[in-house]
Amino acid sequence: MKFLVLFYIFSFSLFAESITTNLTNPKDIETFYEVTSKLRCICLPSLPIKSCSFNNCEISALLKVFIENRIKAGENADVIIKKMLTGFGTEVLDDPVIQKFQKSGNINIVNGVVYGFGEKILAEPDSTFINLTLLTFAILGLLSILVYYKKVKLQTKVVSQTNSTQSIDKYLGEVD
């Protein structure tokens, strides 16, 4: 039970980082942080977009500017994330960032923004099944140790006291 409680507490871990943004309003910065923590970097999928630098991925850097524009337009984190999944619609084609993507011929990104990227854009997709799989492994592992502790009978019926003492002596003798 204790383990489960600890697991519950620790399973929401995330090492903190500050964030690069042109926004100045603290509430907007928080929204930007929340959104960019939940979306993935386009070039390095193993990173959330907030940790994906301009140097590594110009597309992500531009998408971050697009997210700033949406925040400035008054959209909150939930709305932006939802629209990233399902699409912002054709009205975002007026956004200068999207126009830049269009000019450079990056149609996949334009389509993604307009019609939605789907779940693959999330930095942390729904992890219920994978977490349950691991939790099952963890419980089985702990149960095995417990069974080993409680129930495994000694297979070697006669364990000589001498052997036992020898191993302890060997250990203690190491200091000299």
Added chain:
Amino acid sequence: MNNLGTLCLVASLALLVFSILQTSYGVWKKEQKAIELGRLALVANFFLILLAFVILITQLARMDLSNHYVVMHSAENLPLFYRLTSVWAGSSGSLLFWNLLLNFFTFLVLKETKNLSKERLPMLNLSLGVLSCFFSFLAVFYPDAQPFREFQPQAVVGRGLNPLLQHWAMIIHPPILYIGYVSFAIPFGICMSALLSGKVSAEWHSQIRKWALFSWFFLGVGILLGSKWAYEELGWGGYWAWDPVENASLMPWLLSSAFIHSIIIEERRGMLKFWNMFLMILTFHFTLLGTWITRSGVLEGPHSFSKSTIGTPFIIYIGLSLVVYTVILFLKRKNFQPERNLEAITSKEGSFFLNNFLLVLSCMVILLGVFSPLLYGKEFKAVWYNSWGIPAGIFLLLLMGASPLLAWRKGADSVFLSTLLKPFLFGVFCAVVYSISYGKIFTKTDFSIGDTLSEIYSILVIYLAGFTIAGIFQEFYRGIKARKQIHQEENYFQACIKLLLNNKRRYGGYLVHLSIVLIFIGYAGNAFKQNTSFRFFYKLIEPKGDEIVYYGTDQAIVGNYIVEANTLKIKPLINDREGASPNLFNTIVTHEATYNLKDNLKYTRKMLTERRFYPQISHLTGSFETHIPTSEPDIYSTAKEDFYIQLGALESSEFSENPDLAMLFMEYMFGTSSLQDKILVAQKFPKEIIANLEIWINPLVKFIWIGSLLFFFSGLFVILPTEKIL
């Protein structure tokens, strides 16, 4: 030379088949001569693979453009050193290197174990022979593993070495990592010979332990070097990205860490015999899996090779081998019954059980994470890995601190006051001091967003680090004191050295623990990592010779740091032998920006960061194809934090389209002959540009590198043979 190399590999395959048949026949008929012949064939195979390797190295040194591998991974203008190290830059060359290392270690172990139990040797030969045979089979039948493929018709030039690999850490990182990966075949072979023959003795235990430690050490050093390379070369301000290839090396390391701990329990208490066998089978197959992940192309990563034909045979071999050995282990399980039972969960043995549990669970986390695109149809990223990895790491740190202080067979309650109390109190002291001071020590920017959970983790790590370090000191102090009671003539320093030399395994192990604690302290700093970027404006000034120079005066403030723009040059770097004149093939165009850094208003140092554009030359026509960009960050490193900067893309403030400055510079440098033409081309450069500068502040990173160094030296100390001094 291609024919000679291919002949070596074909001969190697034939010799290994012969060795396997001879050994099997010898075991079946109990005929010693056949077994010996099989052994000699296996020994001879090393020389064949060595010859093949020397041929490939020679072709690389001579730039033999009839060889496909040489054409695709080397170039005439590369310094000889890089031409030689390109042997592990591609799939087939690195597999040949894999094969060479495997046969070298096989050669060593066959020599070493020659006089040990005759009953087990044939099984050892057989296990290693089959593995080696598989690699020679790949090299003969699969184009992606053939290092001596003809390039027809002969290429015009070599395509060159991936610029990212032209870094000091990349020169030593792959071979060290490979040594770690490959050498696991030896403890595996020894374990399997014991499994198949059903005989385990103390001398074989010592061989298994020695080789397992060796492999574990090299794999660990390889991983740490890879982190250093990522930090210094990739320009993203981090050292670990949970990339599939990084994960591929971490998994066997975690399993082998579990093994080198649980083998102690087997030796001392006669427990976990079955588990240790299984753990070694797993570890070895995870090293193969790591090699497969890198080469199959199934999972993408920054340093994985492209999609390859060897993926299918490789995974079939891994699957078959894993199933066969596991089934044999299961059938022979009666030979591996425990001699004793676990008497207390909080005893030393109990802590090793938990340590094994956590290490194997961590490996499972990574395994499922790596294969999540195939298993769950979605890819889990750093956030998810951290959600399991950080708590698991913290529990492991707790066990690492507590385990050496616990008693065999007795619960922690019996030793709490005598061994655990002082380290516990010291840990609390460290945590309190850290909690009070971290807000004042580490730099905060205007963009800082606190994360309470991360800060709690960070404090927990510091508490456990204090606890573990105090425990290690206490163990040393007690050992020295006990020694001094017998050898009163020795001073504390002498007693400490002799204590270390007389029991490297225990006290050397504590030093390795200390190194890992330091690395964890470095990770704790991640909770206060800062990342921001600035746009600096630059004006074009007159060109100076072969350099286009911009000048800026903008400033940026990050906490106590002030970054002042200085010059931004677009200039050539010659990537060739000394004295070579610049040309299209050897000229790297670099965007080089310099900044003055002030810390607390005092000038601290000049920082220089670059974006380099390496030329990619077509091997078919010899003409310029494109540029490959790389990053060259600069790091101002102090004990408390690293101030890390990386120049990003350059934008024109005049045009909406970003100009290709590297190509423009090529035109400026090579497309003009007269000064007038040069001036005309120079005028095409934007009059004003904007440079994006990314800045990271990474607290406590230095601890990671200090810990890595200590890991290297203490690990080396543990694995190197020394005489006992009384």
